Every structure is written in structure tokens, then in C-alpha cells.
Amino acid sequence: MTEDIRREEAPGETHSGDNAVTSGRSSGKTGQIRARNKARIISAAEEVFAAKGYAGATTAEIATRAGLPKANVHYYFSTKESVYRAVIDNILDLWLEPFQRITEDDDPAEALSTYIRTKVMLSRDKPLASRIYANEIIRGAPILADYLGTDLREWVAEKSEVLRKWADKGLMDPVEPAHLLFLIWASTQHYADFQVQAKAVLHHRDLTEEDFETAVQTITRVVLKGCGVKTG
Amino acid sequence: MTEDIRREEAPGETHSGDNAVTSGRSSGKTGQIRARNKARIISAAEEVFAAKGYAGATTAEIATRAGLPKANVHYYFSTKESVYRAVIDNILDLWLEPFQRITEDDDPAEALSTYIRTKVMLSRDKPLASRIYANEIIRGAPILADYLGTDLREWVAEKSEVLRKWADKGLMDPVEPAHLLFLIWASTQHYADFQVQAKAVLHHRDLTEEDFETAVQTITRVVLKGCGVKTG
DNA sequence: TCAAATTCTGACCATATGGTCAACTTTTTT
């Protein structure tokens, strides 16, 4: 947005993005009302942002889902955007953590299999997070532009180096690392983002545990065999 | 939306969804104003819906992009939703056409390679269409539920049969057909939908012809080798 | 117990938005 004239922050709210659920008066006992309500608001916001997108989500609906009056939501989060940023912050931690500790000394077959499985199960367990992320990227990443150009870019550079080293050792084919990661992200997140399409095509019912397991098996076998990954 | 009390339609507008650009008075000469304006509105709407999503798109912005007053947009399309449906109708034709004429008599290596290439180049040439479709699915496919449960479901059933026959003939591994199609759709559409992420990770510049070509090569090799596709 | 701090919230506000309408202009048809 244009020139951002800062307005008075909601209690516990900072511009640094540190909208952690707990802050305010020190001590374990205090701040519990705040912590509980912020958690409820964020949880409700996740549902609404995932289902309606940023523009389609209303603070009234978020409040209703949180079981609070709208003015109370604004008491904790100064703007709709600050609620959204808090939601997005929670999501990013989920995104880089898998595959984070992978090194060239790991077995590629095991590392890639585990990564794919973890990503598919994240789609199963956290479909809302995936959809919110997808919505954010599709609309041009207005909030996440910095993150993409720094944290994510560095993360991909690091993991690309690991993939290259595996190829150098003859443990897998020299496939373009970044494009391989795109393929893994896209195919695994598909089960969250395009879930309504997958269920229509498969059997008109909610995806089952077996569906997700088949997804893991299919993606894993295509990627491992497709990349000529040697099993240890 | 709830009980849909039909309102008077805009000229040339029908409930059947047939909002083709040309209609009205017969003859080549008449209706040219209508055809031109509807095309401009649809083109402008594609840009706005792709960038902002359904809820974030405004009829005022669509009108501005089309170079027309807002009331004129409503002259041709009774509601924002009818503009959206016209846009979506255009997109669906793009979606099933590739791979449409594939049969078990085709060479799987060639058929799959061509399909993947066509899909990646659709992402390159029609990213807006892909993003609008993705937005629609992610928000639960309110407009496309019927299409998913009929046309798309049947299309996948047909192509799954072809993939099974190839496997029966030993031309490829017996991979779960629908899940393989999900993998191909997800990984190829990724270059349109998550384009801002891909460019941030790759080189902070618009994706180049080489990027798309690398995408084709990577996805094709992983899929063909990963599925044990025999080349003719 | 009481003061201070925090939380709560109904009412309100300014702006945005989808859509309508009447009157005018232009185009097409008779």
C-alpha cells in the first residue's frame, strides 16, 4: 500500500511483525486473556482467509468465528492486514522446516522420500495453511515478497547445493535442483490447494488416508525413479 | 449465494451460460459493437480476476481496464458473477483440450511429452487463466463444482483408462493414473500460479524462455523415467 | 480494599462496492 501512516498499535502489537500470542504484563499468570483471544482470532482467521482469500475475508466473519465482537478483534490486531500477517507468520515456519537439516551426507532416497511424505501429510493436516500461502503467491505475494527474495531463495540455494553434491557423487541424476523442488512442492501441495478437484475426480468424497498414502507412493516413486536416485 | 431471484438479463445474456461474445441481431455487420465491448470487458476481467481474485476484483476496476464506464459493463453483463462465469467458460476450453485426442494406440512417451510441453507453455502464455482457475478451486470451486464432478471427472476416467492400457501392454509402469495426472497438472501449472515465487527463487527476473524449457525438460524426464515409460 | 490496567463492546463513521435508472446519443432497420 502507499505511504503507511502508522496508527496507534493494538496492545502487544509491534511493527516488527512479532505478534506472538503472549506479551504484555510479565509473569505466567498475566496475559492469559490476551494469549487465549489472540489464538482464537488467528485460528478463526486461518479458516476465513483459506476459504475466502484476503479480500473476501471480512473482519466481521473472523470475529464471529472467533466468538468475539468485531471491535474486540481490533483491540488485539489494529488492522485486518495485521491479523493476516500473524497468520502468514505461523505458516512460514511450517514451510522451511521440512528438509531443513538435510545435508550431503544424508541418503538421498531416504531424505527425498521423507520430505515428500512430510509435505503430503502437511497438505492433509494443514490444508488451510497451504491454501492461504497459495492465495498469497497467486495474487503476487504483496506480503511475502521479501520472504521469497531472501529466506526462501537462500533455502533453495542451500538445498540445491545438496542436490548437486548428491549428483556429483553419482547418487542421483543431475536434475535442475530448483525445478525439482518446484515439482515436489507443486505436486504435494496440490492435495491441499486443489483438494476439491482431487476429491471430485477420485470419488466425490473427502480424501481418505489411502488417497494421501497413494499420493505419497506415486510422487515418491516418480521422483526417485525419475531422478535416478540410488537407494543406499 | 442464497435463493437466486433472477433479474432481467443484459442483452445477449442467457442463464445457460452461453455468453459468447457475438449474439443479438443476425448478420455480420450488426452486433459488432456488442462483440467488441464484450471482448474488451472479458479481457480486462481476466486481468483483474487473476490479480485480485473474485472478491478482490471490482466492477469499477474491470470497467476502467476495459476503457468503459461501469454502467456499460452492467449493460452487457448483468452481474459481476456473470462476467466471471464468462471468463471461466473461456478457460475451461483450454483445460481439457490438450491430451484430449490421446488413445491407447499412441506412443506414451510422445503423448506424455507433448502433453507436458503443452501444459507448461500454457502456463507461459496463459498465466492469467491458470491463476483464475486456481483461485476458483482453492476457494472451494463454488462456480465449477458441476464441471469438476462431470466433465473433468469423465475426462480423467477416460485418460486413466488409456494410461492403464499402456501399463497393461508393458509400455509404462502401473502408476495410479489420476495421481499421475495430478502431478503433471500441479507441476506444470506451478509456473503460472506460483510464478512470483519461481522468479524470486531463480533469478529475481521474469521467467525466461530457457526457464520454461528447463521446466519442460525436468518434468518430462522425471515423469517419463519415473513411470518407466518405454520409448517407441 | 482500592487504584490501575486491561478488556470488552454497542454504536457510530467514512468509504467502498455492486447494481439501477432515466435520459441522451448512436446505430440499425424499415
Next chain:
DNA sequence: AAAAAAGTTGACCATATGGTCAGAATTTGA
């Protein structure tokens, strides 16, 4: 040429929405 049809559009309307505020209620700490 004139009537009919189509196209145009500024002004307007009703509703939706993000956000504010003052006062009350509750909680916390001294």
C-alpha cells in the same frame, strides 16, 4: 427520412466493510 433498437453514462442508491471511540466491566497488582 424516420422510427426502432441498441448503446452510453453520470448520478444515484442500498448495503457492506474496515476501523474508531467512549464508557462500562473485569482483571490485576499494590
